[in-house]
Amino acid sequence: MSEARSRNSEPTGRALLKGLAFASPFIIGFLVLYAWPILASGYYSLTDFSLFKAPKWVGLANYERMISDAKFWKSLYNTLFFTFVGVPVDIAISIAGAHILNQKLKGQPLWRALVYLPSIVPAVAAGFLWRWLLNAQYGFVNEILRWFRIPQPNWLLDASWGGISVIVLMLWTVGGTMLIYLAALKNVPQELYEAAELDGAGPLRRFWHITWPMISPVTLFQVIVLMIAFLQVFTQPFVLSKDPGLGTQTATGPGDSMLSYSIYLFQNGFTFLKMGYASAMAWVLLFVTLAITLLILWSAKKWVFYDNR
C-alpha cells in the first residue's frame, strides 16, 4: 500500500522522462523512419531531384506537370477503377462467404482455414500462379468458361480485360476480410433474428434490417482498409503485366490498363530518376486517399449503426 503511494507521488516531470525513455525506441523509429522521410518528400516534391544530385527548387512545377501528363491521369483512372470496382466486390464476396462459413457445417474449422490460405501466399507467387490461370490459351479459368460455353476473354493481353485481371488477383485474398466478417456475424445477438422471424421477416429483410446495420462498423473499417490497399496496389499489376513470352518489361499491361498509380510513381522515381516528380505524386496520392477517407467517414453517419448510441 505504502509502496503504491510512493510510486503515485513520484514527481510528474520524472515520470514523464521515464515514460519517454521507455517509449523512445518507438519515438526515435517514428521520427527517423517515418516523420523525416514524409517531411523530406514534401520538400523534394517542390524540387527537381534525382537521388544523386542536390535538389533544385522548382516550386509547384512538378504538380503543374501532372495536369498535362496523360500517363499520370491514366494511372490515376486505372487505380480508381481498381478501387471503386474492387472494394465493393471484395466486401460483397466477404459478407456472402462469411454467411456460408457461419452455417453449422461439418469440418467448419477446415473451411475457415482454407479460405484464409491464399492470404498467406506471397503476392508475387500468387501473381505468377494467376498468370497461368488467366492465360488465354492454356489457362484454367478460360477452360472452365469453355465448359459452360461462356466467351473466354484474353485476360492479360486485351486492354479491356487487363484491369479486371488485376481486380481478380486482388480478390484472391478475400478470405482475410471474410474471417473478420465471420467474427462480426457471431457478435450479432440471436434474439434480434428470433424477434424478426416472429414478426414474419424473411432472410433478405433480416439481412437488411438486422445483419447489415449490426456489422456496419466492421464494414466501415473494411472499406477504408481495402480502399487504401487498392489505391496503393503495385505487386499484382506489376507481376501480371510482365510477359516473358514477349520480352516486354513495361509493367503497364495491354493499353496501359495495368498501369497503377504506384507503378507509375515507382517508374518516375527509380527508372526515369525523377524523384521530385515521384514525391509530388506521392503527396497527391496521400490527399486523394485522405479525401476519399473523409468522404467515407462523412457518409458513415448515414449508414453506420453503433448500438451504444
Added chain:
Amino acid sequence: MSTALGVVMMFGGALGAYAQDKTEITFSYLWGGAEGAALEQIIADFNASQDKIVVKGVSSPDMTKQLASMSSAKGAFDISDNFASNIASWSNQGILLPLDEFGIDTSDFPESVMKQLVVDGVLYSLPIATHNFQLVYNKKLLDEAGVTPPTTTAELAEAIKKLTKVDAEGNVTQLGLGLTDISAGMKTLGYAFGGDWNRDGKPTPTDANFVKGVQFYYDNVVAPVTPAAYNKFVAGFGPYMSDQDSFKQGKIAMVFEGEWRAKFNTEAGMDWGVVPVPGETPELLGSTWVDVSTMFIPTNTGNKEAAGEFLKYIVSPPVMEKFSHVLANLPGRISLASSAAYDDLPNFKVWLDAMNSPNTHGLPPALYMAEYNADLASAFDSVLQGAQTAEAALQAVADRTGSYSQ
C-alpha cells in the same frame, strides 16, 4: 582436439594475412546462370594472374539495387555492367567515373559503339559485348511453304502471308513474323524502311519511315488475322529461350533476333537460318541497330585504380573474345569481328559482318532514353491492340517528349 584447432587457426591467420596484402574489389554483375559462371571463370583467371588485386564477383540482377548502391557515399561494388542506353543519364547524375584517366586505347572499338559510350567528349564506359538484330528463320517452315528468305520488305510481306496459318475457327496456329521483343522488333523494322526513332540525339517517334516500319507490322501481321486473334495466339507464348519458346516451338516462322540466338537455336536442335534484315530498297538491306553491354566504374568506388586494372583486363581482346564466345554475344572490338573463335557458332557471321556495316546504327547518348523507351513500348502495344494507327500512337509519344530530361 586442441592441436586441430590450433592448425585451423594458423591456416585461417595465414589466409587473412594473404588477403590483407591484396586490394579486394567487388565486381557486381547483372548476369546469372551460364553467363555468371563464365564471368566467375574470368574473375578466377584474373585473380590467379595477380599479386596485388583480388576480385570478388557478385551476381546481382536487380538494376534498382545497383542504382541505389551508387547513391551512397561508399557503394557496395567497385565495377559493374549495364547497357549503353543508361550511360548518358547516369553520367549526367555524376555516378559514373570518367575512364579517360586510365589511358585505354579505344581505336579498336566500333564507331557505332563508341558513339554510345562517350558523353560530351568524356568516356564513361567500355563495351564487353555488343548486339545487333537480324532476321532469323525456321528453315523447315520456310521450306514447307516454298519461301526463300526475303531480302526486301516487299518479299518479307509476301513471306509473312505464306507463312501465317489460321484454322477453321479463325485461331492463329502459326505467325509468319513474330516479335520476341516488341520494342527491338519494331525499332528494327523502322530502320528497314530507312527510319530512325532517335536521330541526332533527339527523339523522333514521328519520323515518317519509322512510322512506316511500325505500320508495316500491323498491316502485314496483325490486321490479316485480326488484333484479337493475334493477341490470343501471342498469349500462349512460353518464356523466352525456354523449351516453350515460341520460335523453338515453331509458332513463329521468322523473327528479328540478336546473335545470342545462334547458341540457343543450335543447342535446341533447330534447323534454322539467318539473313540480314530485309530493306525497303536494296541500299537498306541489313539495316539494324547496335545495343551494347557495358562495363563501368561507379564514382563512389574506394578502389578506382584496382577497378581500372580489372576493367582493362576484362575488355582486353583475349578476355572479351572468351566471354563473348561463351555467351554467343558479339565482341565489342573490330579486330575480333574476324576471329576464328566464333566459327563454331552456326550462322554467327551474319551478325559479325553487321558490326562494321554502315547500315548498323548506334544510338547517341540521351538522358531521356528510359522514359522514351517506356513510352515507345506503350505505343507499340497500342498498335498491336489495334487501338491506334502507328501514326497516332507515335504522335502521342511525340506529345510527351517535351517533358523528357534534356
